[in-house]
Amino acid sequence: KNQVEQSPQSLIILEGKNCTLQCNYTVSPFSNLRWYKQDTGRGPVSLTIMTFSENTKSNGRYTATLDADTKQSSLHITASQLSDSASYICVVSGRGSTLGRLYFGRGTQLTVWP
Amino acid sequence: KAGVTQTPRYLIKTRGQQVTLSCSPISGHRSVSWYQQTPGQGLQFLFEYFSETQRNKGNFPGRFSGRQFSNSRSEMNVSTLELGDSALYLCASSLEGRALETQYFGPGTRLLVL
Numbered sequence: 593k594n595q596v597e598q599s600p601q602s603l604i605i606l607e608g609k610n611c612t613l614q615c616n617y618t619v620s621p622f623s624n625l626r627w628y629k630q631d632t633g634r635g636p637v638s639l640t641i642m643t644f645s646e647n648t649k650s651n652g653r654y655t656a657t658l659d660a661d662t663k664q665s666s667l668h669i670t671a672s673q674l675s676d677s678a679s680y681i682c683v684v685s686g687r688g689s690t691l692g693r694l695y696f697g698r699g700t701q702l703t704v705w706p
Numbered sequence: 707k708a709g710v711t712q713t714p715r716y717l718i719k720t721r722g723q724q725v726t727l728s729c730s731p732i733s734g735h736r737s738v739s740w741y742q743q744t745p746g747q748g749l750q751f752l753f754e755y756f757s758e759t760q761r762n763k764g765n766f767p768g769r770f771s772g773r774q775f776s777n778s779r780s781e782m783n784v785s786t787l788e789l790g791d792s793a794l795y796l797c798a799s800s801l802e803g804r805a806l807e808t809q810y811f812g813p814g815t816r817l818l819v820l
Contacts (some may be wrong), residue, residue: 623805635710635796635811636749643806681749685805694763698748 595619596684596696606705609672613700615665615682616643623687627656630679630699639667640679669702677704708733710799710812718818724785727815729797731778735810737761737803738780740772742800743794743814752795754782754804792819 628636644660653670682697710740740752755774772782798809
């Protein structure tokens with residue numbers, strides 16, 4: 593069964609600290625993995641998209657890594673800010689030429705305290 | 707460019723009724739996808755439309771249907787509403803729905819079924 597598991601379920605950190613969110617998946621064959629940020633009451637916003645051949649991709653203070661062999665990805669947030677408080681969702685796409693079937697993790701709820 | 711818009715933003719219905727939700731994609735985007743988000747299940751893929759045709763479909767009952775118009779605007783319909791249909795319904799658009807394209811999400815329609 594194709595699945596995407598994220599950990600931790602929730603995380604509280606102090607402003608300025610770094611944190612790492614995890615995503616493990618069993619989707620096969622694999623096409624790409626995306627990380628989204630979803631603020632409360634809003635739609636998700638794309639942070640990164642990685643194919644199986646990419647190991648790391650950055651978007652400002654966000655850095656995603658991918659190990660396609662172990663089917664693991666992580667999202668590292670550097671020097672956290674209050675505005676980073678949100679749900680971070682890992683999404684895996686099966687192989688195909690279109691967006692097709694997407695598999696979603698349940699998200700990690702990050703809270704940044706001042 | 708204006709972002710993805712969804713109407714209405716909030717909706718209250720009773721069991722057994724039907725509901726139609728609307729999504730206007732970003733200008734020039736031809737692929738529109740629909741998702742259901744609940745606290746218990748997270749994000750789940752409903753279907754994707756491209757050029758007025760349903761191209762991909764998730765595992766939802768036939769009560770969930772949709773269509774896309776020639777201007778790429780899309781509607782989603784849920785008939786015979788059940789309490790479990792209460793959720794945030796998100797629409798996302800991309801240029802052609804290719805595997806590595808960025809999807810842009812709307813703010814969602816929050817549906818409450820009483």
